[in-house]
Amino acid sequence: MFDGIGFMELLLIGILGLVVLGPERLPVAVRSITGWIRAMKRMANSVKDELEQELKIEQLHADLKKAENQGLKNLSPELQDSIDQLKEAAQSVNRPYKVEDIASGSDNAASEAKPAETTTAKASNSTEKSDG
Numbered sequence: 001m002f003d004g005i006g007f008m009e010l011l012l013i014g015i016l017g018l019v020v021l022g023p024e025r026l027p028v029a030v031r032s033i034t035g036w037i038r039a040m041k042r043m044a045n046s047v048k049d050e051l052e053q054e055l056k057i058e059q060l061h062a063d064l065k066k067a068e069n070q071g072l073k074n075l076s077p078e079l080q081d082s083i084d085q086l087k088e089a090a091q092s093v094n095r096p097y098k099v100e101d102i103a104s105g106s107d108n109a110a111s112e113a114k115p116a117e118t119t120t121a122k123a124s125n126s127t128e129k130s131d132g
Contacts, residue, residue: 021029067075067083075083 017026017029063079064083067079
């Protein structure tokens, strides 16, 4: 971490910090500085991980484009298997929405009609009681 700083420089910084901040505030300052350093390291690692993930996605995209340009022929079995899995996943995502839309449309119509029927029956019963 301290590539260009030797022991003498660290000792000089420590003595200057002790003189400027005093013995009471120096430990607090050291803790806050180490906290900042840890936060910066975490942020740098996070950015590095995100960049690596983006590079992997770009590599996958390039591989799929290459496979597409080859006409999806003479591919390795692993690549062909992953392409088949992607196709199945895409089809399974599209199918449930179509089935649910049709089913939910007929369910909504039936559920809307049922409360209306019960409220009219209650209203007719209440009018009969008040008349009789």
